[in-house]
């Protein structure tokens with residue numbers, strides 16, 4: 001294995017790499033496996049970009065006081081889950097999709113912030129624009145992740161050429177956004193994604209075609225796409241834990257263990273075979289997820305539970321891609337491999353998990369599942385990009401969910417059936433939210449409660465800022481908009497003249513000021 005020159009721009013003896021074991025060439029096990037590497041290009045011209053800890057990195061870039069500190073972005077309410085944890089927070093064991101309550105127990109001192117999708121979308125647009133300059137074939141997987149077919153972009157099919165493109169891309173991204181991204185280059189999508197994972201954070205890894213089997217062999221089978229805990233457990237019971245062992249088991253054995261589609265697919269991946277093309281995003285018409293079950297589901301309640309779970313996963317992917325859709329589709333494959341789909345078109349596009357869940361369950365009512373279900377799927381098609389209105393509606397929903405959990409009691413409205421006018425509604429400030437103060441300029445909400453809100457006044461281009469506390473009703477304080485992460489004050493294209501503070505040294509006689517007092521968001 002030519003570790004230094006092939007595997008990583010920074011050499012292979014990195015901690016992340018050694019987890020996988022950077023072994024010498026061809027262990028005995030691997031030599032047993034027969035078959036050629038088909039369907040992989042002869043040069044590593046498929047690029048996979050994955051921004052490092054994207055949401056959290058955006059927040060650290062925007063908020064100088066959080067740089068180098070544990071930051072968790074996600075649902076801050078009682079049933080919230082972590083969307084992204086900064087690398088400093090990961091040290092405490094915090095991971096994406098973990099309940100936020102659990103994360104708080106692991107690291108009570110992290111900053112827990114409400115997501116600001118408007119900002120993430122803006123940064124994502126800048127990154128995707130750089131990718132589209134490389135090739136017409138760019139396939140975004142989420143706001144911060146995409147495949148690029150460099151061959152279609154006319155890049156020479158040579159390792160040195162694609163590596164240079166990858167390194168330049170990383171520099172350009174840092175310049176345009178202030179953030180780091182990791183790049184994987186390989187001859188197939190699956191391998192490019194594995195390479196970018198190995199490159200994290202802030203690195204580049206090339207997998208030379210011809211070396212993939214050697215690379216994949218010692219890795220855990222969980223590395224392969226589509227292998228979740230249940231599949232991994234089924235394989236473990238059969239004595240299969242690594243990719244090499246998966247390949248050795250052979251297709252027939254994998255089909256016996258996992259069923260035809262899953263078994264055959266897994267065998268191909270264990271051999272490094274993946275001929276899926278990079279599909280440009282404008283061709284993506286739907287988002288869908290599906291699961292094959294190891295044992296046919298016969299219990300109606302269980303079928304329904306699994307369908308609801310798939311609906312939630314589907315909406316999660318939809319939101320990650322910043323999309324919404326009008327048509328909800330379910331797919332049911334029966335015990336006898338007969339497959340049917342049912343769909344329902346809504347009045348308008350949605351990314352609301354409740355709406356998709358209900359539609360999916362309604363559709364299931366029309367399907368006879370008594371014989372047993374092998375596979376279930378949920379999809380949303382008729383995709384639309386989010387309008388700003390959608391985004392704000394989404395944020396409002398999340399805010400409401402978070403608010404119901406807030407300990408500080410809100411005075412009850414006199415007449416609950418009558419919606420209060422906008423002006424009369426008490427202001428609610430969520431951690432991470434952009435604000436502008438007439439005197440102090442732009443800042444963000446660090447915490448609130450008991451009628452007070454604590455704001456840290458800093459901008460992406462300032463030094464870490466000071467904290468001040470105000471009454472929640474303070475008329476000088478109002479919601480702001482995300483500031484650009486790079487370019488400094490000149491880059492602000494805002495109609496709001498108050499973003500910059502009138503006086504950085506002002507503050508005498510203001511009895512709500514509390515320099516040095518840090519009310520946390522917890």
Ligand SMILES: [Mg+2]
Pocket residue numbers: 050051052053054144145
């Ligand atoms: Mg990422």
